[in-house]
Amino acid sequence: MNNENEFLGWGDSFIAEESSFTLLPAGEYPFTVTGFERKIYDGNSTKIQNGTPYAEIEMEFTGAEGTTKVIDRLYMVKKWQWKLTQFFTGIGQAPIIGQPFAPNWGTVVGSRGRAKLVVNKYTSSKTGKENENNQIDEYLVPTANNGVVTQPQQPVQPTQSQQGGFQPGAF
Structure with missing residues (x-):
């Protein structure tokens, strides 16, 4: 198993690699969610309050030019419920507008x-x-003919950030 976050020791050798970053032109692309981490915002912003919980979603996008990773933050605040709705609709967990919705975070990855x-x-x-x-820019509503919305067979447990004393089950 390849663990990209595995530490290298000061005396260890490593495999020389070039950066594999690919910039895709603006447009619509399929993605797969490859990572999900629960975090607490502790930055400096006029839009986000310190202590705000958020989901950091890592996605892999594929286009004719190659594959790239994009990270998006889904802030758990009422004024951005529209973005949560858009994301969950886009991955096939379509909330009903105007109704309470409890996302299945375990199937996001x-x-x-x-x-x-x-x-x-x-x-x-x-x-x-x-x-x-x-x-x-926008998560797109799945259509019957795009055939990309699927859920994993087994729920995948997200990793947790240890910042700010986050408590499991908070979202």
Whole structure:
């Protein structure tokens, strides 16, 4: 099993690799959720309050140019319920608008859907260099003919961030 987060020791050798980052042009692409982590926001923002719980969702998108990973944050705040609704609809857990909805977080990893990607241009705060990455503009409603929305066979348990004393079951 390949563990990308495995530590390397100072005296260890490692496999030399080039960066495999692929920038996809703006457009609609299929994705597979490859990771989900429960976290607590502790940054500096005028939009997000410190201590806000969020789900960090890692997705793999595939296009003609190759495959890329995109990470999206789903903040657990009422003003952004629209984005939670959009995400869960996009992966086949369609909430009924106006009704309470309890998402099945255990089946998020392995779920598939489609989303509209945009190319985000930014300046690196570390290097001052202009960079680009892909960001999610919108999760798309599944259609009968796109055939990408599926759920994994077995629920996958998310990893937990230890930040802020997060308690299991909080979302």
